Amino acid sequence: MTEAPEGYPGEGFFSTRLSDVVGLARKNSLWPLPFATSCCGIEFMATMASHYDLARFGAERVGFSPRQCDLLMVMGTISKKMGPVVRQVYLQMAEPRWVIAMGACASSGGIFDTYSVLQGIDQVIPVDVYIPGCPPRPEAVLDGFMKIQDLVGQESIRRRNSDQYKALMNSYGIE
């Protein structure tokens, strides 16, 4: 069970802000799209399995089509050749969409300080939450996921139409 948002309760009705209700619904039914390229993906499998059980947070349904999902989880080293693929997957997702960069490689290139590796996926797509670690433990993934839930729950339903958001997208060359 989740907490009800702030509002005015009465006999047979409850009034509150639409943003809060939408946020509540969204944050407890995120559909993650795992983009797993290396060892962080293995750690994510442990996170999805019964012991840590990401399903407790409403993320039971891991989708493998970007068109259905609203949370892109990039887990692992992204080479420069893979960069356009990550970007393509991101562009195929419908708004609203969020991104987690899991692990040192996705966040910054990690130990791969080399010509062939993208030095952090935030060079090609905007990232909401970075999970540090090499690889992060499942607890860290859950913590990062809860940070995403906080962002999703508090997000105004108008944010994606704001000039600020459009400027952010334009800075990545996304219309």
Added chain:
Amino acid sequence: MALTQEHIQLRLSEKFGDLVSKFESPYGMLSFEASKDQNLKVLQFLYDEADLNFQFLTDITAVNYPDQPGRELAVVYHLHNLKDNVRIRLTVFTDILSPDVFTVSKLFSSANWMERETYDFFGINFVGHENLIRILNVDEMDYFPLRKEYPLEDQTRIDKDDQMFGRG
């Protein structure tokens, strides 16, 4: 009768004379050098002769020796005789200014991708290859990264986020 290294060396020397040289056996694997315009002929000979029968190409790679003028790039072929389970290694050297080596992709289809990879990282121009383009690196790359021409860390890089590494 098992296929011995002495026999392979004898057969090659009979056929090619001085064009094959430097026979040695590091860690028990027969290795030798051929002049670079003979690579296809040597491989074809090793492939066709019934007593040699080297019909599996395990690997093609290259090595850069920057301090050997005129012989900076070595293209290395690893061959396997699956019947007798014997492996040998053939090296051809080439000048880095004209790194043209004949393709062996007509003889071994598996050489197609391996030569593309060797081109990608060392810039060996495999003459006659039908599709010699980059395979692992991004298409826009304008250098051959495994040549020993670059400092360990490129100071002019702009894709590195120094803040992440405490050097900002």
